[in-house]
Amino acid sequence: MIPVVKGWFTETSIEVASLGIQVHGGMGYIEETGAAQYYRDARITTIYEGTTSIQANDLVGRKIAREAGATAKAVIKDMKATLRALKAVEGEDFAAMARHLAAGAKAVEQCVGWIVDTYATDIKAVHAGSVPFLKLMGIVAGGWQMARAALAAQAKVAKGEGDAGFLTAKIATARFFADHYLAQAPGLRETVTGGAAGVMALAAEQF
Numbered sequence: 001m002i003p004v005v006k007g008w009f010t011e012t013s014i015e016v017a018s019l020g021i022q023v024h025g026g027m028g029y030i031e032e033t034g035a036a037q038y039y040r041d042a043r044i045t046t047i048y049e050g051t052t053s054i055q056a057n058d059l060v061g062r063k064i065a066r067e068a069g070a071t072a073k074a075v076i077k078d079m080k081a082t083l084r085a086l087k088a089v090e091g092e093d094f095a096a097m098a099r100h101l102a103a104g105a106k107a108v109e110q111c112v113g114w115i116v117d118t119y120a121t122d123i124k125a126v127h128a129g130s131v132p133f134l135k136l137m138g139i140v141a142g143g144w145q146m147a148r149a150a151l152a153a154q155a156k157v158a159k160g161e162g163d164a165g166f167l168t169a170k171i172a173t174a175r176f177f178a179d180h181y182l183a184q185a186p187g188l189r190e191t192v193t194g195g196a197a198g199v200m201a202l203a204a205e206q207f
Helices: 002-024 027-033 035-048 052-061 070-087 092-118 123-128 130-159 164-180 182-194
Strands: none
Touching: 002 035, 002 052, 002 130, 052 123, 052 130, 070 092, 070 130, 092 123, 092 130, 092 164, 092 182, 123 130, 130 164, 130 182, 164 182
């Protein structure tokens, strides 16, 4: 998960900081709040310990292909255990989380299988889709962890423990992530497994 943490988290921090600028709106307001500085600070994080592409190449090459996806498959197994727990909880929030996590875990599983099967015969195709795969892995792992947090929150709510407002907000944010981010997983799978032709379509002299 190290390249995912280094790559996806830093890319996501840029997106969050950029949205923060949009929320404040207007050049004067941005400079008064310091929102632009957060964006500048976030932008450098994708370079400090290797660019996102370097992290993505590490993920598909050394972390997956080299060991035939063994660790990735173990992670997927854990995701599926959380999925079973989601399906056991009543309510539309948990049903939505389960639906999107199921699609996300399936997308990751299919990509891992494709990476393992393709790496020896077409290494360029695999690396052409490495950054979208890193994004896919980050989104699905993020949704998985948020689902775990939602399950823990629901267990406390059911027992009447803890801060009800905080706990219900935790469930709501997990549902939001599932609906708005986990839902992207199937499309990213298509980019990972079928996007290499477009990446390598141009000859060097055409650039």
